[in-house]
Amino acid sequence: xxxxxGLAALWLGAALCALQLIVATLGVRGEVQLAATVRPVAIxxxxxxxxxxxxxxxxxxxxxxxxxxxxxxxxxxxxxxxRFAATWGNHEGSMLxxxxxxxxxxxxxxxxxxxxAERTLxxxxxxxxxxxxxxxxxxxxxxxxxxxxxxxxAEGQGLNPLLQDPGLAFHPPTLYLGYxxxxxxxxxxxxxxxxxxxxxxxxxxxxxxxxxxxxFLTLGITAGSYWAYYELGWGGWWFWDPVENASLMPWLAxxxxxxxxxxxxxxxxxxxxxxxxxxxAFSMSMIGTFLxxxxxxxxxxxxxxxxxxxxxxxxxxxxxIGGALxxxxxxxxxxxEGARFNLVSREGALxxxxxxxxxxxxxxxxxxxxxxxxxxxxxxxxxVGPPYFNAAAGPLALILxxxxxxxxxxxxxxxxxxxxxxxxxxxxxxxxxxLVGVKFAAPRMHILPLLGxxxxxxxxxxxxxxxxxxxxxxxxxxxxxxxxxxxxxxxxLAGIACDSSFTVEKLVAARVGETVQVGPYQVHxxxxxxxxxxxxxxxxxxxxARRGAxxxxxxxxxxxxxxxxxxxxxxxxxxxxxxGQLYTVLGKAAGEGRWQLRLWWKPFVTLIWAGGGLIALGGALxxxxxxxxxxxxxxxxxx
Numbered sequence: 179x180x181x182x183x184g185l186a187a188l189w190l191g192a193a194l195c196a197l198q199l200i201v202a203t204l205g206v207r208g209e210v211q212l213a214a215t216v217r218p219v220a221i222x223x224x225x226x227x228x229x230x231x232x233x234x235x236x237x238x239x240x241x242x243x244x245x246x247x248x249x250x251x252x253x254x255x256x257x258x259x260x261r262f263a264a265t266w267g268n269h270e271g272s273m274l275x276x277x278x279x280x281x282x283x284x285x286x287x288x289x290x291x292x293x294x295a296e297r298t299l300x301x302x303x304x305x306x307x308x309x310x311x312x313x314x315x316x317x318x319x320x321x322x323x324x325x326x327x328x329x330x331x332a333e334g335q336g337l338n339p340l341l342q343d344p345g346l347a348f349h350p351p352t353l354y355l356g357y358x359x360x361x362x363x364x365x366x367x368x369x370x371x372x373x374x375x376x377x378x379x380x381x382x383x384x385x386x387x388x389x390x391x392x393x394f395l396t397l398g399i400t401a402g403s404y405w406a407y408y409e410l411g412w413g414g415w416w417f418w419d420p421v422e423n424a425s426l427m428p429w430l431a432x433x434x435x436x437x438x439x440x441x442x443x444x445x446x447x448x449x450x451x452x453x454x455x456x457x458x459a460f461s462m463s464m465i466g467t468f469l470x471x472x473x474x475x476x477x478x479x480x481x482x483x484x485x486x487x488x489x490x491x492x493x494x495x496x497x498x499i500g501g502a503l504x505x506x507x508x509x510x511x512x513x514x515e516g517a518r519f520n521l522v523s524r525e526g527a528l529x530x531x532x533x534x535x536x537x538x539x540x541x542x543x544x545x546x547x548x549x550x551x552x553x554x555x556x557x558x559x560x561x562v563g564p565p566y567f568n569a570a571a572g573p574l575a576l577i578l579x580x581x582x583x584x585x586x587x588x589x590x591x592x593x594x595x596x597x598x599x600x601x602x603x604x605x606x607x608x609x610x611x612x613l614v615g616v617k618f619a620a621p622r623m624h625i626l627p628l629l630g631x632x633x634x635x636x637x638x639x640x641x642x643x644x645x646x647x648x649x650x651x652x653x654x655x656x657x658x659x660x661x662x663x664x665x666x667x668x669x670x671l672a673g674i675a676c677d678s679s680f681t682v683e684k685l686v687a688a689r690v691g692e693t694v695q696v697g698p699y700q701v702h703x704x705x706x707x708x709x710x711x712x713x714x715x716x717x718x719x720x721x722x723a724r725r726g727a728x729x730x731x732x733x734x735x736x737x738x739x740x741x742x743x744x745x746x747x748x749x750x751x752x753x754x755x756x757x758g759q760l761y762t763v764l765g766k767a768a769g770e771g772r773w774q775l776r777l778w779w780k781p782f783v784t785l786i787w788a789g790g791g792l793i794a795l796g797g798a799l800x801x802x803x804x805x806x807x808x809x810x811x812x813x814x815x816x817x
Contacts, residue, residue, distance in 0.1 A: 180233050180240075180242065181233070181242070181244075181245050181324040182324070183229075183233055184229070184232075184233030184323075185230075185322070185324040187226045187227075187229045187230040187233065188226070188227075188230045188274075188318060188324070189318065190226050191227045191281065191314065192311065192314035192315070194222050194226065195223050195307050195310045195311050196307075196311060197219055198216060198303060198304070198306075198307035199304055199308055199311060201213070201215055202216050202301065202303050202307060203304055205297070205300040206297060206300055206301045206304065206372060206373065213296065213297070216288070216304070217288035218288075220281075220284040220287070220288040220307070221289065223281050223284065223285070223307075223310070224278075224281035224282050224284060224285035227277050227280075227281035227282070228278055228282070230278070231265075231274055231275060231278040233324075234247075234265055234274055234324070235265045238251075238252050238261050238262065238264050238265045238271075239258070239261050239262060241261065243331055243333070243334055244326055244327060244328070244330040245324060245326060245327065246325045246326065246327040247271060247323050247324075247325065248334060249327055249330065249331050249335065250268070250334070251264045251267060251268045251334070251335065251336070252264050252334040252337065253333065253334045253335070253336035253337070253742050254334070255712055255742070256337060256342070256712070257342075257713075259344065260337055260341075260342045262347070263337070263341070264337040264341075266350050266351065266354075267337050267338065267341045267350070269321060269487070270317070270322065270323035271323055272350060272354070273313065273317055273323075273471065274317060274323050275350070276313055276354060276358060276467070277310060277313045277314060277317060279354055279358040280306070280313065281310060283358055283359065283361060283362050284307065287299070287303060287306065287362060288303060291383060293379065293382060293808070294380065294383045295373070295375060295379075297373050297375075298369045298370055298372075298373045298375045298380065299369070300369075301368065301370075301372040301373050302366050302369030302370075303365070303369075304369070304372075305364065305365035305366075305369055305372075306361065306365040308368075309361050309364070309365065309498065312497065312498070313494070315490075316490050316491065316494065319490075320487050334742075335742060335743055336740070336742035336743050338743070339740040339745040340409065342713075342740075343405065343409050345404065345405035345408075346405055346409075348401070349402050349405060350398075352397050352398040352401060353394070353395065353398030353399070353402065353425055354398075355390075355391070355394035355398075356391050356392070356393075356394035356395030356396075356397075356398055356429075356432075357391075357395070357463040357466065357467065358391075359387065359390055359391025359392075359394060359395075360388075360391045360431075360432060360456075360459045360460045360462075360463050361460055362387040362388075362391065363391065363432075363435065363456040363459060363460065364456055364459070364460035364502065366383065366384040366387065366456065367384075367452075367453045367456035367457055368502060370453065371453060371506060371509045371513075372505070372509075374509065374512045374513075376450075376513045377446065378443050378444075378446050380442075381440075381442035381452060382808070384439055384456070385436075385439050385440065385443055385804060386801055386804055386805055386808075388432060388436050388439055388456075389436065389797055389800060389801040389804065392433065392436055393797040393798055395425065395429045395432060396429065396793050397790075397794045398425060399425050399426065399790070400787055400790030400793075400794065402422070403416055403422075403786070403787065404787050406422075408750050409747075409749075409750075410748075411749070411750050411776075413681075413683070413761055413763075413776070413780070415786055415787075417563070417564065418545070418562075418563055418566075420469055420550075421469070421470055423542050423545070424466030424546070425466060427465065427466060427543060428460075428462040428463045428466060430462075430535050430536075430538055430539040430542065431458050431459035431461075431462045431536075431539055432459045433535055434455055434459075434531070434532045434535040434536060434539075435452065435456055435458075435459050437531050437532060438452045438455050438528065438532055439452050439455075441525050441528050441529075444590070445517055445525055445590060445591070446517045447518075447519060447525055448525075448529070449513050450513045451532070453506065453513065454506060455532070457499070457502045457506060460498070461495075461498070461499045461502075464494070464495045464498060465543075467491065468488075468491045468495050469546070469550075471491060519591050519592065520591065520592035522588070522592065522593045522594070522595055522598065523588055523589065523591055523592050523593050524585065524586075524588040524589060524590045524593075525590065525591070527581060527584060527585035527588050530581055531578065534577060534578045534581065535578065538575060541567070541570045541571045542571065545562045545566050545567055545570070548560070548562060549561060568626070572626050573626070576629055576630060576633055579633045579667065579668070579671055580633055580636075582637050582640070582641065582667060582668070583602065583605050583637040583640030584598070586641070586643070586644045586660060586661075586664065587601045587640065587644070602640065604639060604643075605636040605637070605643070608636050609632045609635055610632070612631065612632040613628065613629070613632035616628060616631055623679045624678075624679065627675040627676075627679040628675075628679075630672075630674060630675035631671075631672060631675035631679075633671065634668045634669070634671040634672035635672065637664070637668040637671070638665055638668035638672075640664075641661055641664035641665040641667075641668055642665060644657060644660070644661055645657075645661060655799050655800070655803025655806065656799070656800040656804050657803075658796075658799050658800075659796045659797060659798070659800025660796065660800060661796070662792055662795055662799060663792070663795075663796025663797055663800070664796070665792060666789045666790065666791070666793035666794075666795070666796055667789060667793060668789070669785050669788055669789035669792055670786050670788075670789025670790060670793070672782065672789075673782050673783055673784065673786035673789060674786055676758075676781050676782035676783070676785070677780055677781070677782070677783045680781045680782075681778060681779065681780050681783075682778065682779040683696075683776070683777070684696045684775075684776070684777040684778075685774070685777075686774075686777070687772040687773065687774055688703045688772060688775050689771050689772050689773075690703050690705055690706055690771075691703065691704075694775065694777060696760070696777040696778065697758075697760070697779020697781075698725050698726070699725050699760050700723070700724050701722070701723045701760075701775075701777055702721065702723075702724070702730075703719065703720075703721060703773075703775065704721065704732075705720040706719050706720070706773065709736070713742065714738050714739060715738070715741075716736040716737060716739065716749070717736065717737045717764065718735070718736045718764075719734065719736075719762075719773065719775070720734055721734070721735070723753060723760055723762075733751035733752070733753055733760070733762050734751050735748070735749060735750055735751040735762045736749040736751075737764045737765070748763050748764065750762060750763045751763075754784060757781055758779060758780050758781040758782055758783060758784070759779075759783050760778070760780075761778040761780055762777050762778075763775070763776040
């Protein structure tokens with residue numbers, strides 16, 4: 179009865195969601211008494227989705243093989259953590275998690291949002307219900323996670339072994355919190371357009387929600403990048419894969435929105451642009467969900483195999499984006515122009531930031547969708563990879579980083595060029611010195627990484643400049659947040675530049691007893707032995723790595739084989755030092771007693787993810803600072 183209870187909760191949640199939409203619509207039209215019921219209905223709907231999701235988790239943990247989804251994605255010999263994580267390691271479970279987070283976001287708005295005008299809040303909850311209703315319909319009519327199977331199989335098929343990793347157990351929920359968090363910004367924009375209430379108060383209310391979504395997206399992308407790096411065994415951290423791009427696009431839009439909403443909240447500017455970005459950010463989330471969940475990425479023929487899911491998601495995509503754009507077009511005349519500002523000003527820099535981010539977003543979107551469209555129309559398979567993205571987006575990204583160094587040093591409304599140049603000069607001089615020094619030390623370094631490294635050093639100095647001559651103990655947390663986030667971007671860029679220019683790779687066929695030099699390490703192939711886990715067996719190499727006269731380190735990469743489903747994976751072994759990582763992978767037998775070994779020395783590669791962590795930390799500090807100031811001075815301009 180667990181599955182039936184979960185399905186019943188899902189139906190009841192859908193019914194409450196429909197009621198929420200109806201009541202909100204009537205409330206916006208003036209039925210004040212009905213409007214008061216929107217908040218409890220939203221909370222009740224969230225409770226039902228949590229209950230339904232809890233039931234699905236229970237089915238997976240118990241390995242109830244009478245449920246089709248469990249039989250296809252679970253196995254009794256799988257460790258408990260992965261039985262738990264298998265709940266969202268599949269299509270139906272992940273979509274139920276989508277709806278659950280959507281419901282929780284609506285409940286959080288109902289419980290905690292007190293700054294919006296009541297009518298705008300009602301419209302916002304109506305918008306949230308409209309989004310959720312489509313996904314309820316998708317689950318109940320096209321992707322039922324509680325469908326039974328009869329007769330039940332004796333054993334399940336198990337979870338994709340690549341997903342059987344602690345990183346992937348937590349990565350999807352983090353990313354989904356970011357995806358669905360942007361639905362809140364979308365609903366705020368819809369609510370403000372419906373009630374013609376686009377202004378600083380609306381922006382101040384929306385900003386913490388955007389910040390929260392952006393933090394989770396940052397964490398999700400950072401964690402996903404590191405997972406791909408150590409789990410897939412290819413030594414890379416980003417490949418411009420469509421699935422990677424599906425998470426990057428909402429992040430780019432959310433980053434632009436975060437800066438735009440600051441201008442609106444602080445200086446009453448960029449009103450229409452902020453609303454449009456809120457629509458675009460959630461649209462990117464929807465496009466990402468469609469790309470990943472429709473099956474179109476594995477093959478365009480996935481539409482023919484299961485046309486309901488792809489077309490259903492596509493219909494939702496057009497409905498939400500088209501509806502929002504139609505509303506935007508209908509109400510744009512009622513959105514007053516915001517306050518004006520000079521080109522040389524903090525607002526001007528933020529507008530430039532928005533334009534650059536939008537341009538990069540457009541490049542990524544085109545590069546992601548173009549091969550899919552060409553294949554769907556002509557049947558010809560195309561590949562758009564790193565050469566396109568690096569060449570097209572790389573220079574714009576470098577200009578963005580330069581802007582990060584300049585923007586926070588500008589004054590609001592208007593500034594003068596010469597004083598600005600004096601403030602920027604120390605960072606510019608440092609960047610120039612690094613540029614010349616690195617060019618002299620590494621004359622063959624490619625121009626983009628060279629510029630990236632120099633700009634990263636300059637931006638790191640400029641990012642802490644806003645703290646100059648401040649009382650650090652009295653500096654607001656959101657200023658610290660901005661500084662830490664911008665510093666994190668500089669740190670990540672330095673890691674990217676170092677990894678792309680100074681990585682040393684060795685692919686060898688070695689016998690036990692042989693030694694290979696890679697970077698500063700001598701790696702001795704000491705042995706090879708079988709080993710076993712709960713649901714896999716593996717060959718494990720013992721590698722003794724020594725740096726100079728130091729003690730030997732032992733690394734044990736594995737060539738692992740899972741038996742349900744039958745899958746072979748490479749489990750890398752990595753040693754982290756202060757100045758980089760030694761990355762080792764055991765490959766296949768190469769004949770005559772030799773084995774393939776892939777060895778990398780990757781200088782300062784960890785800066786990439788350390789920077790990602792700093793960016794998210796900066797966002798968290800900014801969020802905490804905004805919320806604290808908002809509670810202390812709710813009626814004041816707490817920008």
